[in-house]
Amino acid sequence: MEKTPAPGENIAVLRKARGMGRARLARLGGISVSLLTRIEEGTRPATPHIVAALAKAMRVTPARIHGQPFSDETRQAELLDDLRAAVRRYTLPREDVPPPEALAAGVQRAMALRAETRYLELLDLLPRLLGQVTATALSTPGESGVWSQLVDVYGCAYAAAHRLAQPDLADMIVSRQAWAAQQTWNPEAEVATAWNEAGTYQSAGQYGDGLAIVERAIAKYERAGGGESSPAAAMSLGSLHLRGVVLASRHKDKGATADHLRRAHHHARLVPADVLRHNLTFGPANTALYELAAHIELGKxxxxxxxxxxxxxxxxxxxxxxxxxxxxxxxxxxxxxxxxxxxxxxxxxxxxxxxxxxxxxxxxxxxxxxxxxxxxxxxxxxxxxxxxxxxxxx
The missing domain is CATH 1.25.10 (Leucine-rich Repeat Variant)
Structure with a gap:
């Protein structure tokens, strides 16, 4: 098995390829030369905020710095190619419409695999399942429930693409998910899509733009009557605020971080235990996890x-x-x-x-x-x- 390059090694290679010395890159990235040296040498971690800043300075994507996480890409590449082809054919499914019970079982299986982080099994399942649920949705254009299932399956696909370092595929999946969400008349499905859309900006290190997506989704949900104090509203709005916590803390915006965290805690009080819906987890425990992560991002x-x-x-x-x-x-x-x-x-x-x-x-x-x-x-x-x-x- 070959050794995979680490972000620090990739930073050094990209920096040299652009004819940049450490002093110049450190200045453009807003960090000290000594910190950049330690990151390149491997004695300090390349954190999300630093990776985003250095990627912007070198005019590359954060994905270029993180690199490919697999030393043996063969199996992953084959499965990802199958998923990519299925996502591309989003209006041309090759699969037949399955029985409703079989389709529901497939969707639940995909969501369980995502939650259990069994990404390779999920990738193996997704292409055919996407075709089946798409064929069903296209054959019943007025059936909101089937389109919501399609949103959920695209959410599973996004999780796999994001976690396996495929940002371009993740972007394409989110556009398909948004298309499906528009057919649902389901505000919760639109929240799940906005969560992933903001996640694509997070992966790209564009934290301010991601925050704008979150705020727009919150305002839209509340305008649609989702601002009332109900568990469903708390779940949707709380999830969006948790995404806001990550984006704001990585953006080093202490005020926005505190505001999103305060509102997330408020909504968590209406959800006695953590709930998983539309691939989003919300409740008191998960809110605490986001608070913990925010402390790290803000240097505490x-x-x-x-x-x-x-x-x-x-x-x-x-x-x-x-x-x-x-x-x-x-x-x-x-x-x-x-x-x-x-x-x-x-x-x-x-x-x-x-x-x-x-x-x-x-x-x-x-x-x-x-x-x-x-x-x-x-x-x-x-x-x-x-x-x-x-x-x-x-």
Whole structure:
């Protein structure tokens, strides 16, 4: 298995290819030369905010810096090509209309695989399922429920494309999801689409534009009568505010972060336990996870570590593996920032246990593994195993 380049290595290669010295790139990216040096050498992680800033300075996408997370792309490439072809044929499905019960079971299966972060199984299922649900929706243009199913399946496709570092495919999927959402007359389906649309801006490092998408979706939902204090409204609006928390904190906008977080907590009080609908999770526990992540993005890892202790002792049982995996990755990053290297490794090991396919591909999980590996941790068997699984060691 070949070693996959890490973001720091990619930054150095791209910088040199553009004839840029470290001093110039650091100045354009708004960071110190010493920090850029440590990122390139692998002793500091390339965080989302830094990657976005350096990508803008070098006129490349963040995806170019993150690189391909797989050392052996053959199987993933084949499955992604099949999905890409199915998404392209969004009005020309080749599949027949299946029985309603079979279609519903397929949709539920896809949503379960997404929540469990079983992306390769999901990719294997999606092309045919997309064709089936599209054929059904096109044959019943006035049936809102079937179009909502199509929105949900596109949401699963977006999650796979996003997590497997395929931003162009993710963009195309979101456009198809928006087309399907327009046929539903279902405000919750439109919220799920807006969530993913904002996510494409988040992946591109365009945090201000992503915030504009979130605010527009919130205003549209409230104008449509979704502002009343009901669990459904709390779920929709709260989810949008959580996306706003991520975007605002990465944008280093403390005021917007606090505002979105305050409103998310308000809506969470109307949802006694975390709920998963239209591939969105919302409730008190998930809101706490976003607050923890915001502390990290805003340069307060100590507060994130303090928040993490009860979450590690008693992981929220209402959360899916996709959310728990992300929680452990964020905790590992916070512990790395405070130089608790053994604690960072412990949290990351939990992420690999509960959501292995997410941990293997997630940019921050890979960055924490890389930094720990470079910092003379090679003799630790658990860390060596994680480095080999991510392709960062051979």
């Amino acid at each position: 890892p100590g507060m994130a570590v303090e928040m993490s202790d009860p979450l590690l002792r008693n992981p929220p049982p209402s959360l899916t593996p996709s959310r728990l995996g992300r929680m452990y990755i964020d905790i590992s990053r916070a512990r790395l920032d405070v130089r608790n290297y053994s604690g960072a490794e412990e949290a990351l090991d939990r992420a690999f246990a509960v959501a292995p396919e997410m941990a293997e591909a997630h940019p921050m999980a890979r960055e924490v593994v890389r930094v720990l590996f470079v910092l003379h941790q090679r003799a630790r068997p658990t860390l060596m195993g994680m480095a080999e699984r991510t392709g960062l060691a051979t």
